[in-house]
Amino acid sequence: MKLVRSPLCAAAAAVLLAVSASPAFSADDPATEMRLLRQQEKQRTNIYKAYFPDLATARKAAITFHANLLEAQYDTGFLVLELDALEIATLRSYGFRVENAPEFIQRRDEFLNQIQQAADARAGAATQGTTDSTTGAITRPVARGDASIQSISGYACYETVEETFAAAQGFATSFPNLAQWLDVGDSWQKTQGLGGYDIRVLKLTNSATGGTKPKLFVNSAIHAREYTTAPLVLEFARWLVNGYGTNADATWIMDHHEVHLMLQANPDGRKKAEGGLSWRKNTNTAYCGATSNSRGADLNRNFSFGWNSTGGQGSSGTPCNETYRGPTAGSEPETQALQSYVRSLFPDRRGPNLGDAAPADTMGMHLDIHSYSQLVLWPWGTTSTPSGNATALQTLGRRLAYFNGYTPQQSIGLYPTDGTSDGPSYGELGVAAFTIELGTSFFESCTSYNNSTKPKNLPALIYSAKVVRAPYQIPGGADVTTLSLSNDASGAGVAAGTPVTLTASATHTRFNQSNGTEPVRNVTAAQAFIDVPPWSAGATPITLAASDGSFNATTEAVSGTLNTTGLSLGKHLVFVRAQAASGQWGPVTAQFLNITNVTPPANNEVEPNDSRATANAVAAPATWSGAMGASSDNDYFVVNLPAGATLTATLTPNATSDYDLYVYNASGTQLGKSERGLGLVDTVTLTNTTGAAAQRYVRVRYYSGGTGATNGRYTLGLAW
Template sequence: MKKARLRPLSLIIMAIAAGAAAPMSALAHQDDVAQLAAQEMAAADTVYKVHFPNLKLARKAAISFHANLLASNYDEGYLVMELNEREQAKLSRFGFTFEPATEWVEKRNQVLTTMQEMTQLRQELRSSGDGAMIAQDVALRGIPGYECYETVEETFAVAGDMVATYPNLATWIDVGNSWEKNQGLGGHDIRVLKLTNRSTGGQKPILFINSAIHAREFTTAPLTLDFARTLLSGYGTDADITWILDHHEVHLMLHTNPDGRKKAETGILWRKNTNQNYCGSTSNKRGADLNRNFTFGWNSANGSSGDQCNDTYRGPRPGSEPETQAIESYVRSIFPDRRGSGKNDAAPADTSGIHLDIHSYSELVLWPWGDTSTAAPNGQALQTLGRKFAWFNGYTPQQSIGLYPTDGTSDGVSYGELGVAAYTFELGTDFFQSCSVYDGKIKPDNLRALIYAAKVVRTPYLTPAGPDVTSVSLSVNGSAATLAASATDTRFSSRNGREPVQAIAQAEYYIDVPPWKAGAEPVALASTDGRFDEGTEELTGSIDTSGLSEGKHTVFVRARDAAGNWGAVSAAFLEVGDDSGGGNSQYEYANTTSQAIPDRGSVTSQITVPADAPAASSATVSVTIDHTYQGDVRLTLSKGGRSVIVKNNNGRDSSRGSKTYTASISASQFNGLTGAWTLTAQDVYSRDTGSLTSWKLVLDK
């Protein structure tokens, strides 16, 4: 069994510093969380199993009644919702039926009681004054009962540590205050983690992501934080991540509603902010729904509530809440206005920028409009990118109108006002999603979608229609390198309609200068079968390395479909060595395509040693991985049904970062060294993640 892990001392110190101003000043105003929990449990008679007539209506109900949604059991034909009589009547018109959700309520109450007890235990540890007990508390990680989800303080501490570790890549920006902080009741800053290579100048397109605007949606802020980890740990070793941070910017508002999140960390299904001016200062229904408080479209379509105690209470006026003001001001500061004032004015096709609002749950990818069934003026392009996102995470892509409209939502300022491509991701199947589901599915599936968003943010209304380059590998042989790649125009979700698939018509590569930069020089790639006529093509080309300087170069590859759409760029690193001293680079075969290793999952990577390779009786395999816990990973090399372990997993090895592992193999072990080799990188334990950066086989002379 893997040993328990303590957080690094730097994070502990920063967490204390980050929270020092809030906890003591807020103690006098601290809610009785047991009383808030009791209010929630007392509402059992309003919780129903809602049986739906068909899956399409169930998805629409999950959008329109998202504030009421407590659980989804699509396979069993029902949702669990908290509903009043008026809301039941609205659903009844569409054929929904109801019965008390007795079992769900009992389970919810058990979980809530357990989390309350764990929260109380932590408070006692913190106030004990006993050094040993405080150290024990520090070793506890995450939200009680959900250790994979960082608390607000832990999230801010990790972000601060990222800035300290990667000062040229990360900046931690204060962009506003929460309601409680404005009132002197403790509270929190609203902060943005900005990621880009500060050494590369010029105007860079921006991917902006905010998360946890609804407090009880546990998976959202951890996913955004894990995205930051992936980008920072992959810089310099993963070619795609490196060019993304060199040429683009990623801005992450990790906690959009931190005060509300602190309530939800106790197990209470808190959704809104904590404004005590609405619904009573001690009510667990107080506050405003921040995602109904945005100025564009506020209260425009009967898609929110004027009842202060309702979970979709829109606030007394547009943008009344400080959290909403912070996000609106920040979005306006980073994106220019490229859309007209009319509802049907489209943003120009070359508009850059993407805004993602990360929510849970319902396994949906949504785009504007949500207040009308009419398509947005950029609706076709929004749909294309939405179906691409859904291909990666497996969700249902659709316009964000449900059975009824919503208004005053976060995409109002970004798309409605400014014309920036805006989407909502609804992660997973539960607000308090289990760590096993998050680590095993939600995180790996959605990290792929977020990486794609960061790739296409320069022209999100154009690039997603084109083919994706799915792999790039380079084999060096003397003064030449063989480039092998794959491109496909098929990666669109078909769960809610289909995108047209075109044949690949052209492919090209660039060295060091990407195609959008001045001085970029394209070199044509060929199809391995001699013609471009299919939706998926294998590509090949040769690179003359004799004129390249010694060291690491970046090879960018892109493809165009028959409709003229150029797709997203993918890249690989090309290492050029000095062969004047009689080195053996002509015996080296490498795969430099980095791949994320899913938590408790595996990835494979291939190298083919050609039949005409120099004869050798042995070889050395070198594998570089970047991981937050090296002991999680097992590396296995195989060919022709035979295998050898390059690195075994070891739960006591807590080293992190980038590391290279080597092993010697013989021709006799594998019936020769030529042929197709497969490296498998397997993550054996849960919680930590990383990537297979690159690997190579060097035939010994």
């Protein structure tokens, strides 16, 4: 059946006639533009509840009619969609019952009114101006209304474009060894000199570590109104950056893999959506008129691979349609930036035919994060014929859907889509590609996002980052779900030579079985590795045993003993993996192993440690309480700082004392110091840029004030 969807054209036409006599909106008058666009939005009343005959048909309709979809109520049996007469007839032919949705229209209008009132209040405050105390002159700034939006009204949990960019820049500024904020293109408005934005990618990896690093690429918010998408991916970035050095899995991922995040793939459109508009496309005024809120191209129908390949079923050639594909393949600058970046990341490992498979050992993965529908999708969307990698994609898709509870399926609905984002990644290059449809609405409440969407989907992103070295293979192995070390070896640490017992749980059961059945196999083996992961040269496996004596179940408790003899002082990584009966090893899970020779007493002077040679070895993160025994006292501590890690040493003295803080390398060269004064906190921060783990000596020096167990107290915090 050939369908050309155009749910918005008729509704937009009347408003366009009303505003056509007005001058085109200018970049200098955003408040007026947004007011008129909100008026247009409220004219869109062809909105319906479509009660579905069964959940499987509902999921397919959510894919096919994604551009029309406004809300999904799977539990109560209906979708809210914007539909024309042909689309209503189509849904009815699939067993849907369709009726008007006045409640949705009322809620939408109330929200738009709330947004407009907030914009008016900002504009009013701005135009009141300021009075010069000498001359009495009043200065009135230009009222920019929506241009001053710093958060989305009613949705404080979602960062704006500017807040997203500021957070990403903050990572790059504060952690230059872990994060880069790359400019990879321009939005449509920027190419036209109408403001706009750079298209940017946040690249995350430990630049001090080498080796072959497989790449995970994630883009979000390519459809502007999908509020949850960019915040979720930004939260993933926070987990990686803030977890480096404190979370073992975040640390090894950053050391051995690369993560590339295009947080705002459609920033011009996103700004419209931040103003309350149900904006999907980019803002190109060449399509559907410069003053229409139906203008622009659907960026996720504009990609070059498979563009306009389904005879009009998978996208529209009508400019006002929400799935307008653009005049030519890859015509939009946002699309060009994304597909060019993907091509720069991954080699071509797939043949030209739809049935050609990429080799099983192909590295890399692409996630396109959308909302909503609660789906995990993989190619193809242009045809119901499975791809050459269909079985492996299905296995990984069911893994991802295990975490969020969504339905895993091939990305074709009631009929095809074309020109989508998996074209350059899987279609051209053979990289495993998935679309995850988050949540149940475009403007999802913060309560729902924080309590459901974010905690369910962040683990899916983390799992993706773990398996990206071989996404067509690793998901077939067993998962390590818990991992612990005895003797508080991951906390306060143990002396080198102390035997450490490792216990873990391994399972091959974590698949979403809601749409077909994934084979579940017994766990047959488990291994541990210290510092060198299993894919690296020189890796030495430590065989772990089944705690019940034999590997004969789909979930097994495993254990083993780690020999710590000869390990250097400081923090080490222990990698653990498990094998399924198919012979496939699963992803690694890691834990820290801290090696220290001496545990400083909590409330006494630390002696002897008056020189680097007698320094107390400590494993960060740690907080030590010590004392200055005499006015000639110095206390030394030594830490083993990983390559690329940033050490922060914080010295808090007695309120009546002045102690100073210094950091040296192993040869005694001073690398940093803080000498602030009586009762003041001293802090030294420095990064290990040597490319290898290195010892750093921290010195606490008496300068003036109290001494002894009571008056000479200090607290030293060490972290990285």
